[in-house]
Each structure stands twice: as C-alpha cells, then as structure tokens.
Amino acid sequence: MPTEELNQFDIDRTRGDFRYDVQYQYDAGTGLTHQTIDYIVDAKGEPDWIRDWRHKALDVFLSKPMPTHWASKDLENIVFDNIRYYLAGGQKPSRSWEDVPEDMKRTFERLGIPEQERKFLAGVEAQFDSEAVYSNIKKAVGEQGVIFVGSTDGLKNHPEIFRKWFGKVIPTGDNKFSALNSAVFSGGSFIYVPPGVKVKHPLQAYFRINAENFGQFERTLIIADEGSEVMYMEGCTAPKFETATLHSAVVELVALKGAKIQYVTVQNWSPNVFNLVTKRAIAHEEAEVKWIDCNIGSRLTMKYPGVVLKGRKARGEVISIALANDGQHQDTGAKMIHAADETTSNIVSKSISIGKGRATYRGLVHVPKHLKGCKNNTECDALLINSTARTDTYPAITVRGTGNACQHEASVSQISAEQIFYMQQRGLTEAQAMSLSVNGFVNDLVRQFPMEYSVELKRLIDLEMEGSVG
Amino acid sequence: MSSLKIQDLHVRIGEKEIIRGLTLEIPKGEVHAIMGPNGSGKSTLSKAIGGHPDYTITSGDVLLDGVSILGMEPDERARQGLFLAFQYPMEIPGVSNANFLRAALNSRQSEGEEIEAVDFYEHLYEEMDKLEMRREFTSRAVNEGFSGGEKKRNEILQMAMLKPKYAILDETDSGLDIDALKIVSAGVNAQRGPNIGCLVITHYQRLLDYIVPDVVHVMVDGRIVRNGPKELALELEEKGYDFIKDALAEPVSA
Known part of the structure; x- marks a missing residue:
C-alpha cells in the first residue's frame, strides 16, 4: 500500500492503554443478583417486557454450568461477584461531540474516532463503559430511513422492528454467556436498513472499557431488509488493569432476501480482558453475510461467528485473524449451518502465536442430508513465532447427502531464524x-x-x- | 582504511571450530574470490561476517572501513554497508519484492523519513531491466516459488538497489544454468567500481570466467592456504584441490 495513504490515517491508537477518572451517576455495584437487574432497568428507564426478559435470562445464566468440559479452564478464574455490571454517566447519547462530557470526549479523541467519522464513516456510535455517549448518523443516510441507534433506544423507540428479531438469532439459553448478556446487556447498536437501501459508507461503533473490574455487555442487532446493503465496523480497547475485566457481547444479524451485511471487527483488548462473545447471523434467500474478525489482545477470547444459511442460495463467510501473544489464548473459529439448498460458505482463518501464546481454531460446518448443491470451503493456517507457542485445530465438519461438497485445508508454519536473518x-x-x-x-x-x-x-x-x- | 578486513578470525558452530584463524583484506574497488573444497568453511565465513546468531566468533575481528562490526546486530552491519548474496535465499510468503526492498531501503533512512515511491519504482525498474526481469516480479512474494536462477537474480537486484560498500557473494553460481550465470555475472560486473569491494565465494572456477577476480584466495579447513592472481583459479581447476592439500605442509603467509 502506498505510503501516502498510510500517512493519511496516521492516528495514534497505540493499545488504548490510558484512562481518565470519570464520575459515574449510575453504578450497580459489584456482583449480580435480581436486584442488579432491577437497578439496570430502572436506571435505563426500560419497559416492563424487557425487565421480565432480563430476570428470566439471569435464571438461565445461574442455572448453566461453565463450558469448561471443552473450553479453557481459565474461564473458572472469572469471579462474577467481583464484577461491576453497570456504570453510566446518566446522560443521553449526544449527537454532537461538543456535548459529550469532557473526559469521555478526550478518550475518543485520543482514539481518533471523531477524525475518522469526518473522513469516511456514515455514522458513529461511541460507547463508554455501559452506555453510548455519542451516536450520530450522517443526515443523508438517516433520510433514507436507516436507523442507527443504541440498543436501549432501539427497544424503546422502535419496538415493532426490535422485538421481532431480538433474541431470535441467538436465544438467551444458547450458552452461559449469551444468557449473561441477555440479563445485563447495555449499549451496542441497533441498525435497520430499509428495503433496497445501500449504505455506501461504513457505520462504526467503538467500545471502550474505562473502569476496572468492569463488565461490558453490549448487544447489537442489525436487520438488513430485502435487497439492502450495509457494512458495520467495530473497534474495541481497554486500558491495562491489574484485575480481570469482562467483555461479553451478543451480536445478532438478520439479512433478509438478497441483503448483504459485512461486519468488521478489529479488537485490541489489553491482556487482562476476558472476551467472550456470541455472534451469529441468519441469511435468508440469496442473502450474503460476511464476518471479518480480527482478534488481537485479551487474556482469553472465545468467539465463533456463525451464519445460519436459511434461504436458498444464501452465502456465508468468516474471515478471521487471531494474534495470541505471550500469556494470551485466542480461541476462535466459525460456524456455518447450512439449512437450504445451494447455500455456500467459506471460512478462512489465520492465527499467529507468539512466545507462550496459544491459538485455537474451532470450526463447525453442518450440511444435513436432505440438502442439495451446498458447498463449504474451510482453510485454516497457523503461524508459530517460536517453539513455545501453541496452536490447535478442532474442525467439526458434518456434510451429509450426495449433492454437497466440502473442502478443508489446514497448515502450520513457522517463521524460521534463517528467514529473520x-x-x-x-x-x-x-x-x-x-x-x-x-x-x-x-x-x-x-x-x-x-x-x-x-x-x-x-x-x-x-x-x-x-x-x-x- | 577503505577495506573489509578479516583478522585472525575463529568461528564455531556449537563446539566445532570451523574457521580457524582466517585473515583476509578486500580493499574497496577490488573483487576477490575465495575458492575451496566442500566443507572448508566458505559459507560459514559469510554467515559469521553477517552476524548469524548460530555462529560464535571466539577470537579475531572483522573491520569495515576500520570499524569493528562484531558487536553489531546483523541489521546494523547491513546498514553499515555489508551485503550478503545468499547461497539459499529465503522465501518470505505474502511479502512482495517491492515492499521488501522498500522496507530495506527505508531502514537506511533517518528516523521518520521514507523514500519517495516514484523515485523508488524508477530506480527499481531500471535495475530490473539490467537483469532482464519482468515487471510483474515486483508484486510476487519474495523468492516464493522462484526458480534457482530467479532467486539468484533477485539477490543481485537487491544488491544493486541497496548499494553496499562490501558484498559477499556466497556460491552465487550454484543452481544456475549457463544463460542465468551470464546474466547474473553481468549484473555483478555492472556494479563493480571504485565504491565497492566484493568477495566472491565459489566452489567452481566457472563463475570466475565471467566475474574475473583481482585476487584469488584458496581456503582449506578454515584457513586461507594460498593467495594469488586470477590464474590461480585456472590452476586449481586443472589440478584439483588435492594439489593444494598435498602442499599444505609448506608454510603460507596470507
């Protein structure tokens, strides 16, 4: 890439390892009980249906065991009682950076967000701990009927669309952490793109953890109506803390007939963050969903973006890059559930393990017997930087029936001392x-x-x- | 003081001493050749001078224009003007030749400065033309899937772009057919001049028909055992290395 272009985006975003002291108007304290749920619902002024929904989700969360039979035992080191589940300044998200409280504005300026917004984005949402502090969409995009707001705003002000899809792609009981998110979620984006509308520039959300011992639980729901197109990008950072911080998001995408959604993540968590995220899409007839997922940093990331290929000729893709440095474990992968004829899926995963870093790939591809003309391609490549690094691959591919094709390639390579010399x-x-x-x-x-x-x-x-x- | 000077160098790999008291001086403007049988330590010499971490220098010194380079990292030595043309150039998957060369050139710029893209490509295409390389080569990954001849040509291209003060060419003729040998040799000859000193390491005399050296050194068992004019190479070709080995009883001054 030419240097001129590189310099244009020469924004200092080195790790995001800094923080400012912030006064929070709302603080749900540490630990999680049914009182915590009521506190959050009251603080956010949410309707009763969501209160009931959250209480039920908490019961599911409490009843589910940790998935440590297959996953890292490190999960057991999360002390749920020490985590703060809701922290907010109490203000509404501003539409202008001028109105964002000074400390928070400084944070996002230092991360380069307002500058990027001016340059190339169609809309931005900036979340600081539990709540969005800034949310804005370019006027022209808004006029096309595109909705881009926070999840709270979505459930309160657009219930007719929100409730139809919310929790349908990823039900509360999908896994322990989706249940946790369903109980205490706050922030994240709600996007609706009307039929035929193609949003030219990306919409971006930036998730910032600022407080220690904090849990960030954003919830994102994107609905691309028939024939529409949208690209959503998210960036995440947190400063380094002594103690563990939890990020547990749920992201649901719905691509209706012929719609296209691209979801891009570049996360750069500090090495104390447990990053346990559930991401899944439903692709209807001839729809396309592409997840681009870059996982850098965190102590443990567990994330397997998936696409349920529900309609004929739907297409799903996961492109992922994971970098596991010393002391980090990137446990990532993809899920492709073929549920209609002539659906295709593509998974390309590359991982880099450095020092004592560990990268794990888990892939699930499911094509049932009665389907015809389905195709999957899976490639996973691992790069080891030195002999103490570790990589594991766990592909689970079930392709039944005779009219379907599947291809799987995996490689492990190393950067040799000779190459460096x-x-x-x-x-x-x-x-x-x-x-x-x-x-x-x-x-x-x-x-x-x-x-x-x-x-x-x-x-x-x-x-x-x-x-x-x- | 304009020379690459190797003084009583001793080099080990693990416990084994490979270079055993080697002394040699290549003045700027000259081309020297080292010939020697397999296992005499020729390649060890070039890697050790380059600073490869597997090679331990137990005593002696290497001076580049009078300054010892032994305390320097391999990249510092390179930036001081030392270039190795590798016998087995490494593949760097996914990194294009153009990007690699630019990164190498930028590493020689002062902090925060970068070479101009337009100047870079102009210069690159000019040098590629001399080596009869096609334009599409710039976007191919470094040495990946290259034939032996292409790899060696690429080494000479890198040398031309980086303009070293001293270049060590390690078995540059190995794996080359006669046409490739001619092109590569012409590439090296084009770079000869008062501002560069070259050390050409080879097993066969054939290369020296095309890159004619000013001085020939013969290396056996980690030492220089004979020095002479270019005709010495022909004598070796004719009589084989055994004649040198047989004569090793005689004292030699380097």
Missing part, C-alpha cells in the same frame, strides 16, 4: 523483520478489509511484534 541482512531490525513476516502471512486476508482497517491492523501487528522481541 535474511531480512535483517537487508537492514531490517529483528522486530521489523518479524512484523513484515507476520503481515505477509495475513496479507491475502487483509487485502479484503476496508482500507482504514487494514492500516490499523498493520499498525497493531507492528506494535505486538515490537513488544515481543528483546
């Missing part, structure tokens, strides 16, 4: 050589990203590699 001999430092090699490894995927995010990703990889060599 060769690059150093040309003048690159060890860190530059590592970084260039890692960027080369993910290059074919990064090319599919929106330009702004590929630049961001390259910067993040550079930073990770800088820190990982002596």
Whole structure:
C-alpha cells in the first residue's frame, strides 16, 4: 500500500492503554443478583417486557454450568461477584461531540474516532463503559430511513422492528454467556436498513472499557431488509488493569432476501480482558453475510461467528485473524449451518502465536442430508513465532447427502531464524523483520478489509511484534 | 582504511571450530574470490561476517572501513554497508519484492523519513531491466516459488538497489544454468567500481570466467592456504584441490 495513504490515517491508537477518572451517576455495584437487574432497568428507564426478559435470562445464566468440559479452564478464574455490571454517566447519547462530557470526549479523541467519522464513516456510535455517549448518523443516510441507534433506544423507540428479531438469532439459553448478556446487556447498536437501501459508507461503533473490574455487555442487532446493503465496523480497547475485566457481547444479524451485511471487527483488548462473545447471523434467500474478525489482545477470547444459511442460495463467510501473544489464548473459529439448498460458505482463518501464546481454531460446518448443491470451503493456517507457542485445530465438519461438497485445508508454519536473518541482512531490525513476516502471512486476508482497517491492523501487528522481541 | 578486513578470525558452530584463524583484506574497488573444497568453511565465513546468531566468533575481528562490526546486530552491519548474496535465499510468503526492498531501503533512512515511491519504482525498474526481469516480479512474494536462477537474480537486484560498500557473494553460481550465470555475472560486473569491494565465494572456477577476480584466495579447513592472481583459479581447476592439500605442509603467509 502506498505510503501516502498510510500517512493519511496516521492516528495514534497505540493499545488504548490510558484512562481518565470519570464520575459515574449510575453504578450497580459489584456482583449480580435480581436486584442488579432491577437497578439496570430502572436506571435505563426500560419497559416492563424487557425487565421480565432480563430476570428470566439471569435464571438461565445461574442455572448453566461453565463450558469448561471443552473450553479453557481459565474461564473458572472469572469471579462474577467481583464484577461491576453497570456504570453510566446518566446522560443521553449526544449527537454532537461538543456535548459529550469532557473526559469521555478526550478518550475518543485520543482514539481518533471523531477524525475518522469526518473522513469516511456514515455514522458513529461511541460507547463508554455501559452506555453510548455519542451516536450520530450522517443526515443523508438517516433520510433514507436507516436507523442507527443504541440498543436501549432501539427497544424503546422502535419496538415493532426490535422485538421481532431480538433474541431470535441467538436465544438467551444458547450458552452461559449469551444468557449473561441477555440479563445485563447495555449499549451496542441497533441498525435497520430499509428495503433496497445501500449504505455506501461504513457505520462504526467503538467500545471502550474505562473502569476496572468492569463488565461490558453490549448487544447489537442489525436487520438488513430485502435487497439492502450495509457494512458495520467495530473497534474495541481497554486500558491495562491489574484485575480481570469482562467483555461479553451478543451480536445478532438478520439479512433478509438478497441483503448483504459485512461486519468488521478489529479488537485490541489489553491482556487482562476476558472476551467472550456470541455472534451469529441468519441469511435468508440469496442473502450474503460476511464476518471479518480480527482478534488481537485479551487474556482469553472465545468467539465463533456463525451464519445460519436459511434461504436458498444464501452465502456465508468468516474471515478471521487471531494474534495470541505471550500469556494470551485466542480461541476462535466459525460456524456455518447450512439449512437450504445451494447455500455456500467459506471460512478462512489465520492465527499467529507468539512466545507462550496459544491459538485455537474451532470450526463447525453442518450440511444435513436432505440438502442439495451446498458447498463449504474451510482453510485454516497457523503461524508459530517460536517453539513455545501453541496452536490447535478442532474442525467439526458434518456434510451429509450426495449433492454437497466440502473442502478443508489446514497448515502450520513457522517463521524460521534463517528467514529473520535474511531480512535483517537487508537492514531490517529483528522486530521489523518479524512484523513484515507476520503481515505477509495475513496479507491475502487483509487485502479484503476496508482500507482504514487494514492500516490499523498493520499498525497493531507492528506494535505486538515490537513488544515481543528483546 | 577503505577495506573489509578479516583478522585472525575463529568461528564455531556449537563446539566445532570451523574457521580457524582466517585473515583476509578486500580493499574497496577490488573483487576477490575465495575458492575451496566442500566443507572448508566458505559459507560459514559469510554467515559469521553477517552476524548469524548460530555462529560464535571466539577470537579475531572483522573491520569495515576500520570499524569493528562484531558487536553489531546483523541489521546494523547491513546498514553499515555489508551485503550478503545468499547461497539459499529465503522465501518470505505474502511479502512482495517491492515492499521488501522498500522496507530495506527505508531502514537506511533517518528516523521518520521514507523514500519517495516514484523515485523508488524508477530506480527499481531500471535495475530490473539490467537483469532482464519482468515487471510483474515486483508484486510476487519474495523468492516464493522462484526458480534457482530467479532467486539468484533477485539477490543481485537487491544488491544493486541497496548499494553496499562490501558484498559477499556466497556460491552465487550454484543452481544456475549457463544463460542465468551470464546474466547474473553481468549484473555483478555492472556494479563493480571504485565504491565497492566484493568477495566472491565459489566452489567452481566457472563463475570466475565471467566475474574475473583481482585476487584469488584458496581456503582449506578454515584457513586461507594460498593467495594469488586470477590464474590461480585456472590452476586449481586443472589440478584439483588435492594439489593444494598435498602442499599444505609448506608454510603460507596470507
């Protein structure tokens, strides 16, 4: 990519490791009980149906065991009683940065959000701990009937669309953490794109954790009506804390007939964050859903974006990049549930493990016997930076019936000392050589990203590699 | 002081001493050749001078224009003007030749400065033309899927772009057919001049028909055992290395 373009987005977003002291008007305290739920509902001024919904979800959460029979035992180190479940300044999301409280505005300015908004985004939502502090959509996009608001705003002001789809793609009881999110969710985006509307520029949300021992539980619901198109991008950061922080989001996408949704995530969590996210889409007839998912940072990430291919000729894709540095575990993958004829799915996963970092790929592809003309392609490649790094692959592919095709390829490679020496001999430092090699490894995927995010990703990889060599 | 000077160098890999007291000086403007049988330590010499971490220098020194480079990282040595053309150039998947060369050139710029894209491509295409390389080469990943000849040509292209003060060409002729050998040699010869000193390491005399050296050194068992004019290479070709080995009893001054 030409340097000129690189410089254009030369925004300092190094890790987001900083924080400002903020006064919270609402604080649900530590621990989670039915009183916590009532506190959140009252603070947010939500209707009764959601109060009941949340209480039921809490019961489900409390009744479900941790999934440690297959997942990392590290999950058991989450102390739910020590977490703060709701923290908010009490103000409504502003439509102008001028009205955002100073400390929060400074945070997002430092992360470069207002500048990006001016340059290339159709709308921005900025969430600070539990609530959005800024939410705005460009006038022209709003006039086309596109709704882009926070989840609370969505459930209160657009119930006729919201309730129809909310919790339908990912039911409360899908897993323990989707139940937790359903009980205490706050923030996240609600997007509705009317039939035939193609949103040219991306909509972006930025999720910022600022408080220690905090749990962020945003909930995003995107509905692309027939023949519409939308791209949504999310970025996430948190400062480094001594104690663990929890991020547990639920994201539901609905692509109606012929609609296209692209969902791009570049997260850069600090190494104390448990990042346990459920993301799933339903693709109706001839609809396309593409998840682009970049996982950098966190202590443990567990995330397997999925697409239920519900209508004929629906198409699902997951492109993911995970970078596990020392002490981190990226447990990521994809799920493709084929539920109609001639549906196709594509999964490309690349992981990089550095030092004692660990990357795990879990893939689920399901094609039942009665379907015809379904195709899946799965590729997963792992790169190990040195001998202590670890990678595991757990593909679960069930393809039944005779008229369906499936292809699976996996590879593991290593950056050799000889390769680094060769690059150093040309003048690159060890860190530059590592970084260039890692960027080369993910290059074919990064090319599919929106330009702004590929630049961001390259910067993040550079930073990770800088820190990982002596 | 304009020379690459190797003084009484001793190099080990693990516990095994490979280079055993080697002394050699390549003045700027000259091309020297090292010839020697397999296992004499030729490739070890180039890697050790380049600073490869597997090679331990136990004593002696390497001076680049009078300054010792042994305390430097491999990349620092490179930026000081040392270039190795590798016998087995490494593949770097996903990194294009153009990006790699630009990164290498940018590493030589002062902090925060980068080379101009237009100038870079102009210069790159000019050098590629000399080596009869096609334009599409710039977007291919470094050495990935290259034939032996393409890899060696790429080494010489990198050398031309990076303009080193001293270049060590390690078995550049291996894996080349005669046409490729001619192109690569012409590429090296085009770079000869008062501002560069070259050390050409080779097993066979054939390469020296095309890159004619000013001085020939013969290396056996980790030492230089004979120095002479270019005709020494022909003598070796004719008589084989055994004649040197047989004569090793005689004292030699480097």
